[in-house]
Amino acid sequence: MMQHNLIIILYAYSFAIAKFSIGSDTLFPNQTLVLGQTLISSNQMFEMGFFSLGQSKNRFMGIWYRNTPDVVVWVANRNNPIADSNGLQLAIARQGYIVISNSRGTIWSTNSSGHVFNASLQLMDTGNLVVLTGENRENLFKRHAWQSFDYPTDTILPGLKFVDDIEAGVEKYLTSWKTSTDPSRGDIIVKIENKGLPDVVLLKKGKKMYRTGTWNGIYFGGAPPFPTPLFKLETIFRQERLISMSLAHENSTFVRITLQKSGFIQHLGLNARKDDWIILNSIPQDPCDEYGKCGSFGMCTTGAGIICECLKGYVPKHKKDWLLQDWSGGCTRTSPMNCDHIEKHGFLEVMGVKYPDMLRYRLNVSLSLAECRSLCLRNCSCTAYANPYITNGDIGCLMWFDELVDTRYLPRIDSKQNIYIRVLNTELESKATLTEEKKNMVILLIVIAIVSGVLVSCFINGGIHYLARQIRQEGRTDEDLELPLYKFSTIISATNNFAEENLIGEGGFGHVYRGKLSMEEEIAVKRSSKNSRQGLAEFKNEVMLIAKLQHRNLVKLLGCCIEREERILVYEYLPNKSLDTFIFDQNRRIHLTWPNRFNIAMGIARGLLYLHHDSRLKVIHRDLKTSNILLDGNLNPKISDFGLARTFEEDQSTSETRRVVGTYGYMSPEYAIAGKFSMKSDIFSLGVVLLEIVSGRKNRDFDNCYRYYTLLEYAWLLWKENRSLELMDDCLNSTSIESQVKRCVQVGLLCVQKFAVDRPDMISVCSMLASDEAIPVEPKEPGFCVETRPTLVRSYASASVNMENGRMSISDVEAR
Ligand SMILES: *[C@@H]1O[C@H](CO)[C@@H](O)[C@H](O)[C@H]1NC(C)=O
Numbered sequence: 001m002m003q004h005n006l007i008i009i010l011y012a013y014s015f016a017i018a019k020f021s022i023g024s025d026t027l028f029p030n031q032t033l034v035l036g037q038t039l040i041s042s043n044q045m046f047e048m049g050f051f052s053l054g055q056s057k058n059r060f061m062g063i064w065y066r067n068t069p070d071v072v073v074w075v076a077n078r079n080n081p082i083a084d085s086n087g088l089q090l091a092i093a094r095q096g097y098i099v100i101s102n103s104r105g106t107i108w109s110t111n112s113s114g115h116v117f118n119a120s121l122q123l124m125d126t127g128n129l130v131v132l133t134g135e136n137r138e139n140l141f142k143r144h145a146w147q148s149f150d151y152p153t154d155t156i157l158p159g160l161k162f163v164d165d166i167e168a169g170v171e172k173y174l175t176s177w178k179t180s181t182d183p184s185r186g187d188i189i190v191k192i193e194n195k196g197l198p199d200v201v202l203l204k205k206g207k208k209m210y211r212t213g214t215w216n217g218i219y220f221g222g223a224p225p226f227p228t229p230l231f232k233l234e235t236i237f238r239q240e241r242l243i244s245m246s247l248a249h250e251n252s253t254f255v256r257i258t259l260q261k262s263g264f265i266q267h268l269g270l271n272a273r274k275d276d277w278i279i280l281n282s283i284p285q286d287p288c289d290e291y292g293k294c295g296s297f298g299m300c301t302t303g304a305g306i307i308c309e310c311l312k313g314y315v316p317k318h319k320k321d322w323l324l325q326d327w328s329g330g331c332t333r334t335s336p337m338n339c340d341h342i343e344k345h346g347f348l349e350v351m352g353v354k355y356p357d358m359l360r361y362r363l364n365v366s367l368s369l370a371e372c373r374s375l376c377l378r379n380c381s382c383t384a385y386a387n388p389y390i391t392n393g394d395i396g397c398l399m400w401f402d403e404l405v406d407t408r409y410l411p412r413i414d415s416k417q418n419i420y421i422r423v424l425n426t427e428l429e430s431k432a433t434l435t436e437e438k439k440n441m442v443i444l445l446i447v448i449a450i451v452s453g454v455l456v457s458c459f460i461n462g463g464i465h466y467l468a469r470q471i472r473q474e475g476r477t478d479e480d481l482e483l484p485l486y487k488f489s490t491i492i493s494a495t496n497n498f499a500e501e502n503l504i505g506e507g508g509f510g511h512v513y514r515g516k517l518s519m520e521e522e523i524a525v526k527r528s529s530k531n532s533r534q535g536l537a538e539f540k541n542e543v544m545l546i547a548k549l550q551h552r553n554l555v556k557l558l559g560c561c562i563e564r565e566e567r568i569l570v571y572e573y574l575p576n577k578s579l580d581t582f583i584f585d586q587n588r589r590i591h592l593t594w595p596n597r598f599n600i601a602m603g604i605a606r607g608l609l610y611l612h613h614d615s616r617l618k619v620i621h622r623d624l625k626t627s628n629i630l631l632d633g634n635l636n637p638k639i640s641d642f643g644l645a646r647t648f649e650e651d652q653s654t655s656e657t658r659r660v661v662g663t664y665g666y667m668s669p670e671y672a673i674a675g676k677f678s679m680k681s682d683i684f685s686l687g688v689v690l691l692e693i694v695s696g697r698k699n700r701d702f703d704n705c706y707r708y709y710t711l712l713e714y715a716w717l718l719w720k721e722n723r724s725l726e727l728m729d730d731c732l733n734s735t736s737i738e739s740q741v742k743r744c745v746q747v748g749l750l751c752v753q754k755f756a757v758d759r760p761d762m763i764s765v766c767s768m769l770a771s772d773e774a775i776p777v778e779p780k781e782p783g784f785c786v787e788t789r790p791t792l793v794r795s796y797a798s799a800s801v802n803m804e805n806g807r808m809s810i811s812d813v814e815a816r
């Protein structure tokens with residue numbers, strides 16, 4: 001739907017501009033272009049001339065969109081900035097070369113191209129700057145003597161060809177800008193890598209950071225499909241070799257692909273009504289896109305808490321690192337393959353994967369898959385084989401030797417990309433596939449967790465049981481609860497029998513539906529699923545707690561429904577969903593300006609202050625995170641989800657539990673390791689939330705080009721170098737207030753300090769955020785920095801239910 005609207009807007013736009021008068025798009029040999037003058041393409045879309053960036057005095061010659069001049073699509077002299085603009089001019093020689101010069105002489109020029117006569121320079125409607133000759137004008141298909149499309153900078157426009165033509169000795173690729181005000185070559189490039197099967201790779205300082213996966217006949221096997229019909233890919237193959245790739249330009253001129261200096265390849269489309277560019281897609285996209293995330297023989301998967309697992313027959317090479325979620329060491333064979341008995345070897349089919357990188361391989365496109373298998377079987381160092389194409393039936397053979405690197409499950413379930421991995425027949429006979437094995441493991445661990453959780457809650461929540469008994473005696477409950485009880489039939493009609501279209505959220509606990517009690521009154525209905533992780537005790541805990549809590553930054557519980565098996569909570573309905581759906585979403589993030597975000601940060605802090613200090617019950621939330629912060633119609637934050645919250649006596653400030661629940665990425669070290677929770681563990685989570693609000697990045701799944709850092713580590717590094725402003729989400733540039741941003745980062749870092757005693761309490765957090773004075777306290781190192789890892793290992797190993805399985809860390813098992 002949105003795509004259609006966009007197309008309509010784009011076409012409407014192209015009609016509108018056709019009415020305007022047309023500036024000159026051509027420069028002739030007797031003319032010069034000086035500072036302030038530009039060529040404008042005849043469709044009024046592109047403009048070419050001299051420009052400067054930010055505060056810099058340096059001049060560049062380049063091409064930009066006329067209506068969005070900030071978006072420069074090509075730069076001529078990217079590595080030759082012009083500091084002296086005296087006598088600055090651009091000219092085209094009759095022989096066909098372009099010259100930029102100032103009063104000191106030539107600064108930049110193109111090569112003279114052979115027998116050119118009667119040349120002129122023209123900015124085409126495609127944004128391509130071309131040297132036209134007499135021949136070109138007679139024959140439209142004659143190759144241009146020179147064109148800017150042959151020298152891409154960081155942007156692909158429709159029609160610009162990305163080329164990897166080894167025979168012709170031509171390679172054209174993208175290079176990022178160095179900074180947003182310096183277009184010179186940065187250290188990130190994107191190019192086609194072709195070893196018989198093309199792959200598009202992103203390199204940083206020559207090191208592979210991402211690859212799209214090999215071409216499977218229709219698309220790049222590990223990349224998301226192109227986001228809209230506006231991005232139609234045109235490819236040219238010579239035999240099996242992809243030699244050029246471009247966006248079809250008849251489709252639309254209003255799209256582009258740009259390699260950002262941050263290392264993201266973005267697909268953008270123009271919203272012409274507002275003259276702004278919308279990011280339609282951005283890759284790398286998820287943690288599994290990070291090249292070699294799981295090391296050799298590791299398999300990456302998103303969605304579940306676990307990101308890396310070893311292929312069947314393999315175990316983590318460095319168990320401790322693996323537990324700490326540093327998977328880069330990869331996996332190794334459980335027991336070495338005996339190559340004298342290959343009759344005992346077989347292949348395990350793993351379905352729907354992005355194939356491993358072609359490091360050592362053999363490719364034969366005419367062999368059948370059966371022949372491929374027997375070839376691979378005979379050579380003991382052949383670790384896997386597959387059919388590289390999804391288009392050629394059973395024909396095609398790609399074999400990998402030795403290491404398998406950068407393999408992942410594909411998010412698309414219908415993928416036909418299956419790989420066959422060498423295992424022992426005995427491993428094959430155990431039947432369990434990777435995923436089944438994982439499922440069993442998870443079920444086992446959940447059982448352990450529930451059993452131990454029930455035991456623990458019997459002790460810790462002794463008091464709750466008395467109340468629980470009271471709730472069960474219907475009729476008296478509302479008095480005890482001070483809360484309206486809704487009939488199940490009322491809930492059914494309000495949600496239209498829990499209709500699919502009313503479903504607004506789901507999680508480990510069950511589902512959340514939108515409902516209508518009357519024309520005006522909208523509600524959110526949280527229905528615990530029958531096999532919910534949230535047990536009866538937790539449910540009652542939440543009811544008891546939240547019924548007694550009233551604050552404008554806490555979500556309001558209107559009532560509940562306990563009938564038969566049903567356990568339902570009725571909340572006020574908040575139309576804007578949760579904070580994470582804004583700040584982590586490419587399109588929605590811009591709707592939260594800095595003033596909104598600061599207001600949200602303050603609101604969360606006030607809510608937490610109330611919980612810790614001001615409420616009738618003292619409450620530790622235990623699961624504070626951006627997805628538990630809901631936003632009302634005015635973008636005011638409300639803390640929700642009290643299923644894990646605990647009350648505590650004033651003198652009992654630290655409690656312990658053997659059952660660590662919460663969410664990885666927000667858990668303080670002492671809680672994750674030793675199960676100690678206190679107000680200070682909530683403060684830690686708040687710190688993570690603050691840093692996420694400022695940066696728009698998730699602490700967990702922190703993906704950027706700085707491979708091994710978490711958000712906390714990255715924020716800490718920036719802080720130490722006095723660069724904390726750089727943490728800020730780019731989309732806040734125009735609305736931010738520097739002092740407030742710095743304040744938020746500083747308070748965030750104070751909250752996530754490694755030792756609980758160093759962290760401030762909510763009273764100081766609120767006063768630090770609200771005041772205008774400099775905060776005198778310097779943060780110390782955050783928890784979960786690299787240096788703390790050895791300590792973590794010891795603590796993990798000491799005691800935990802979850803350690804019974806060597807492969808998973810504490811957070812993977814219990815975290816939600
Ligand atoms: C197995 O294949 C590799 C890679 O092609 C090759 O180098 C090696 O010699 C082969 N080994 C045998 C025993 O054929």
